[in-house]
Amino acid sequence: MKRVSPTIGVAIRYDLQAAPHARTFFRTLALARNEYPRIAALRFVFADDLGTREGALRAAEQFERAGARIVIGHMSSDAAQAVVSRYAQSGTLLLLPTATASSLTANGSPVLRLCAPDCVLASRLVAHLASNGWRRLRVACEPTRHGQQLAADIADAASLHGIAVLNDDDASPGTCSVFVGSAQASADYVLKRRDAGCTEPIFLTDDAASASLAERIGDAAHVRIVGFAPAYALARGEAFARSYVRWYAENPGVNALETFAALHIAAQLAAGPGVDPQRIGDVSFDTPVARVRFSARQNRDTAHAIWSLKSGRLMLEQVIEAGASNESI
Structure with a gap:
């Protein structure tokens, strides 16, 4: 060799x-x-x-x-x-x-x-939604390989938790949304929903956890991001x-x-x-x-974090390390 x-x-x-x-x-x-x-x-x-x-x-x-x-x-x-x-x-x-x-x-x-494997992020995200009482979920994504795969994993995980998965244009009350995409696409999604008068909770994933997204969106009490845990x-x-x-x-x-x-x-x-x-x-x-x-x-041993947005900054809310040891990332 x-x-x-x-x-x-x-x-x-x-x-x-x-x-x-x-x-x-x-x-x-x-x-x-x-x-x-x-x-x-x-x-x-x-x-x-x-x-x-x-x-x-x-x-x-x-x-x-x-x-x-x-x-x-x-x-x-x-x-x-x-x-x-x-x-x-x-x-x-x-x-x-x-x-x-x-x-x-x-x-x-x-x-x-x-x-982390997409299925792990999907499972942790959906478990968080279920623990907070959400029973209807709208899933949308950027048309990329990762966006489509992770969105499918989230929909599968939601079904396992008994959460109904709706089309992106479904206006049923008591619904939260998940969008999978880059920071730029995620910001576009949030701003589009804001312009439409939408105030329902929106969960973003992975790449959305960036300073550029936070600066562009500003305050957004209804938005959370689930992605990498910071060092x-x-x-x-x-x-x-x-x-x-x-x-x-x-x-x-x-x-x-x-x-x-x-x-x-x-x-x-x-x-x-x-x-x-x-x-x-x-x-x-x-x-x-x-x-x-x-x-x-x-x-296989990775951590995720839940972030909020305040005054144009990412704010760390919670770290999720289920099943991981402190000796591995």
Whole structure:
């Protein structure tokens, strides 16, 4: 088996308006390269995949020319799906630290996914709704691979809890809404509902937990977001969060812990004898923040958070860690 190259590909959108979590990614990378010698020893090759199929294929070609056999990024599930088969053929491992479709980890996939499985987020979200007495749920999504898959998982979980799932245009009273999509699409959805005079509770997911969404929407007492738990709210993330605050004078973004872990996983693999991406489904890695354990290529021990919006800021309300230990993320 060939030795893994110390060159790591980074596929990410450079447009921070379209991909606000990219800012957290780059800040976490800068911190890790300056504070951890084994990260600093790596050579990074960067490509803007534009969040599209075409951009992802161009990025993959660039990484192949550079000799990268580990790639971090492809934050869009549609972009990631476009290159999965190519990475499988070239023996390239793809680490996904942000919210992406669980289907990317299908059998034979060269993917390790650090965010929680979609079915876990769906189950926790619906359990929260059920515990608060909601019996009717409207589900809508952005027309992307991840949006459609997570929306379907939420609808399935709702049915298991006896919650009726309505069409997006159903105006039945006593209903709450869930929208699955990017920060920009989620903000559009909330503002559209606001303009229509809608005051029913709206729950957003994953990527919506960003400062850009909070600034755009402002106060919204009827809106909650269920997504990544932030590093500073987890015992295992406290030291990393303190370092981040020293560097940037603000708390890390919601996908910083997963990004940090992905960088250390990449460093471990690059220093080892080699890796066969298609044989790495059940594996664990020790990182400075936690032991990361994968089952069927998915990180099974993850935490979620519930956020509210106030005065243009995200406000942490609750952390959900059911079934997770404090030694894993």
